Amino acid sequence: xxxxxxxxxxxxxxxxxxxxxxxxxxxxxxxxxxxxxxxxxxxxxxxxxxxxxxxxxxxxxxxxxxxxxxxxxxxxxxxxxxxxxxxxxxxxxxxxxxxxxxxxxxxxxxxxxxxxxxxxxxxxxxxxxxxxxxxxxxxxxxxxxxxxxxxxxxxxxxxxxxxxxxxxxxxxxxxxxxxxxxxxxxxxxxxxxxxxxxxxxxxxxxxxxxxxxxxxxxxxxxxxxxxxxxxxxxxxxxxxxxxxxxxxxxxxxxxxxxxxxxxxxxxxxxxxxxxxxxxxxxxxxxxxxxxxx
Numbered sequence: 001x002x003x004x005x006x007x008x009x010x011x012x013x014x015x016x017x018x019x020x021x022x023x024x025x026x027x028x029x030x031x032x033x034x035x036x037x038x039x040x041x042x043x044x045x046x047x048x049x050x051x052x053x054x055x056x057x058x059x060x061x062x063x064x065x066x067x068x069x070x071x072x073x074x075x076x077x078x079x080x081x082x083x084x085x086x087x088x089x090x091x092x093x094x095x096x097x098x099x100x101x102x103x104x105x106x107x108x109x110x111x112x113x114x115x116x117x118x119x120x121x122x123x124x125x126x127x128x129x130x131x132x133x134x135x136x137x138x139x140x141x142x143x144x145x146x147x148x149x150x151x152x153x154x155x156x157x158x159x160x161x162x163x164x165x166x167x168x169x170x171x172x173x174x175x176x177x178x179x180x181x182x183x184x185x186x187x188x189x190x191x192x193x194x195x196x197x198x199x200x201x202x203x204x205x206x207x208x209x210x211x212x213x214x215x216x217x218x219x220x221x222x223x224x225x226x227x228x229x230x231x232x233x234x235x236x237x238x239x240x241x242x243x244x245x246x247x248x249x250x251x252x253x254x255x256x257x258x259x260x261x262x263x264x265x266x267x268x269x270x271x272x273x274x275x276x277x278x279x280x281x282x283x284x285x286x287x288x289x290x291x292x293x
Contacts, residue, residue, distance in 0.1 A: 022066035056096030094120065106151050108269060108276060110158045152267040159276045166261050166279030169214045173258055186244045187258035191283070194252025199235055199289050201247055206230040206287040211280060219273035230287045239264050245284060254285040 028034050051057035057065065068088070075081035099115065107113040126132040132139075156163070170187060173179055178189045199205050208230045211220040222231050235246050241259030249255060261277045269276055 022063055024070070054097075055092060056100075094124070105147055106154060108151065108155050108158065110154070113154070155267045155276045162275055163261060163277035166214060166277065169279055170258060170260060179258070182244050182248060184240070184244050184263065185260045186241045186263055188245060189256045190253070191256060192252070192254040192285075194250040194254075194286065196251025196253075196286075197289065198248065198250055199246055199286070201236040201243055202234070204232055204234050204290040204292075205246065206232055206290060207246075208285040208287060210283045212282070213273060214279050214281060217273055219271060230285075232290060241280070242282070242284070245282075246286060249284070249286045251286050251288055254283070257282050257284055 026033070026037050028037060048059045048062075051065065052059055059065075068085075072081075072085045075085065095117065099117065099120070102120075103111075103114050106115065123132060127136055170185075174181060174187055176189075179187050180189070181187050208222045209220070210218060210223070212218050222229070225231075235243055238246070239259070241257060241263035244263065245255060245257045259280045259282065261279050264278060264280045265274060265276070267276045274280065
């Protein structure tokens with residue numbers, strides 16, 4: 001039985017090695033020949049990972065890659081072919097990396113929606129030809145704001161249920177005993193009332209905190225991230241809900257605050273647990289105001 005197994009393995013090795021290599025046959029007659037071959041070997045390191053991860057190439061089709069590689073590398077100084085191959089390379093980047101990035105900017109995690117590749121290419125080519133339908137400088141100046149508005153409008157539909165859940169939670173929460181509301185909509189409940197000064201929004205302060213989603217999942221904590229020690233922050237650098245709360249908290253206070261989505265991250269996604277339009281809950285303790293330097 002053991003002998004038969006060894007024969008089978010040998011057969012697999014023979015037939016497995018029968019596939020003809022896509023590489024041109026090497027002719028190693030001189031030192032230059034040999035070092036050229038070796039340079040080719042070492043510069044191929046990580047190629048499949050690069051093709052897959054950076055260029056979105058399905059490495060099942062390596063034979064097609066080799067054909068393109070050979071044709072491009074052997075085109076030499078042929079400017080016409082060089083331009084053609086550059087077009088292929090840029091086109092691949094447009095259809096994979098750029099398209100993927102733009103789709104995320106516009107639609108977030110919603111993979112059912114996509115930009116129009118036809119119109120992307122139309123605008124891309126027309127702009128390089130100087131024949132675009134719109135003034136390029138005007139588009140450049142306004143595109144980021146337009147993308148942000150488009151994204152917010154799109155995500156408001158995708159995450160409508162998330163937004164509604166937060167609104168319902170806050171509406172019910174404000175009726176609970178001990179819950180108060182600050183101007184702007186942040187709700188809070190005093191766990192411990194401090195008697196120190198109120199920080200300005202420009203102050204650096206030491207705080208301890210724990211953040212939860214409205215269904216109770218802890219997504220962040222100073223105890224976890226800073227070995228049970230407070231962290232130092234500048235008040236104005238935090239989300240609006242924190243700014244509202246901290247500037248009304250005397251030093252030594254500990255509050256539980258309930259932050260509407262527009263006072264938290266709004267249409268932004270902040271990590272795996274905080275989806276767009278999420279109302280959030282924080283336990284927030286104001287330990288001290290740091291002395292100015």
